[in-house]
Amino acid sequence: MSAVRSLEEVLVDWEAVIGLEIHAELTTLETKMFCNCKLEFGADPNTHTCPVCLGLPGALPVPNRAAIESIVLAGLATNCDIEKRSMFYRKNYMYPDMPKNFQTTQGPVAFCMRGHLDLDVDGPAAKERYQLDKLAVGEERENIIRTDSGYKAHVGITRIHMEEDAGKMVHLGGGEGRIAGATHSLVDYNRAGTPLIELVTEPDLRTPEEARLFMQKLRQIYLAIGISDCSMEEGSLRCDGNVSLRRRGAKEFGTKTELKNMNSFKNLHDGLAYEICRQAEVLEEGGQIYQETRHWDPTQKRTIVMRVKETADDYRLFPEPDLAPYDLSDEFIESVRAKLPELPEQKALRFAQDFALSAYDARHLVEHRETAAFFEKCMQLAGADAATLSKPIANLIINDVTAYLNANEGVVLADTQFTPARAIELVRLLADDTISSKQAKEVFSAVMEEGLDPAAIVEARGMKQVSDTGAIEAVVDGVLAANPDKVEQYKGGKTGLIGFFVGQCMKEMKGQGNPKVINELLAKKLS
């Protein structure tokens, strides 16, 4: 089946109701959840196991204190209530990746309950929201409030609970490790028992962009509090989505499908968008949506059924008798709270206030921890000029640096030749008109390639911008004298010719004239 109508068309008639389940492995810990085996991605198979994580009879689990601290930290960072009293449960199922035949997880009460995150949705991302333009700035509807540049969405978090990951299976005999057609499987239990936290949102999301932004924001928070490396590629951050549709204005939820394998932000967005369009088409043709698990295939750009849930899975959840319940003390919770660092959202607010940046610029600076730290270092170096240099530095980071990092996958800013000192030097050359903004881009690339200071590159390439009024005036006079007819036309009202004059002057000066000075002189002489 191919989706014919675009997402925006579908969302005119239908409201999409989306909830996310996001799993994060606590990869920054040393050991597993219930045993002292080392956590290590990519180790030789079955080299980090013990009686506990292999589920051998009689082995007794003991929870990792650092994992409990991590989940409490995650809860505090996402505005959750921390439940002092909770416990672990056994979720029973038979599958070879889980040698104990049950997963240790939590029951009705999780460590973290009732949280929320507020999303800033603007730019093209805001376009997916139905009838946003009908709202005035500051006006509210359901869980959103209209802002200057888009809207703010309030997204509830139902819970974050603690559990453990399963082992890894590789299927043999089928195509490319897939289970279809496989004759045998290899099982590696190094990952079995890895501490895993699962965050479940309320069904508050209405567009694929909101889902993507939620995931991005959560990832930034988890990275900031240092509980996971959050690699969607390596699977330490995973996202499943629940989607259903209802007619605009309807109150009741439709039947939902569960979407898996959305292992990048793009896949999360595109998978949900496809599924919304698919469901709309089925419903409009009078068909029925089945409660089923579907798999997003990014190469085919479609979702395929993994399994139909005929009945609710019977996991026979019961309290884990081998693990003592929790009754967390205030001291414990407060000691975790003391470890809470400045979160990206707070950092953005501070950047905007202290350095006179727009909310948009500030938000993009804090998207990555390293660019935020880089910016902060630049501002320290700028000293008294911080307020005037903040905007050009922010532009440099958001545009040039980010583009460079995106184009050079795997490169971290700290490993490049571009230091905060060089960034400041570069924007100072720009600020005092030594170089033009076009030349600044060239200098930036040269710093990256040659590892020299910006001033040295400008010197070596003789690319200094000529700002000397006397020198420029001579050129301007020459250009005007050479084109008397154009000067007449300009004075007769064809003011668009200013571009022609600037171009001629620049050509004379081999691109090194300061455009600002040229414009000023031309305006004066032509008036």
Add this chain to the structure above:
Amino acid sequence: MTEHLSEHDVRDIAEYVRIGLTDDEVEQMTVDLNAIIDSLRPITEYELDGVEPTFHPIGTLSNVMRDDMVVPGFSQEVALENASKTQDGSFLIPSILGEGGDR
């Protein structure tokens, strides 16, 4: 003896826990399980008014945790010792259709 569980129930339970039982064994197991449930009958006869439910079998113990420190476990060789088949350091098993829990 009361029949708490039918043979049908016992077959379902055996399927759940992946234990293969012959027809004779199902018959015997049904008798045994019903006898076990019968033996628990006195519990239902206690006077329990005003008694707080026990919410966890461990009792008063709580907040048992350990430090995040590595202790070497099994070598790969030992980990695989009980496996009937292995390949490249992994357990080799026949293909299982379907999938595990929803993690």
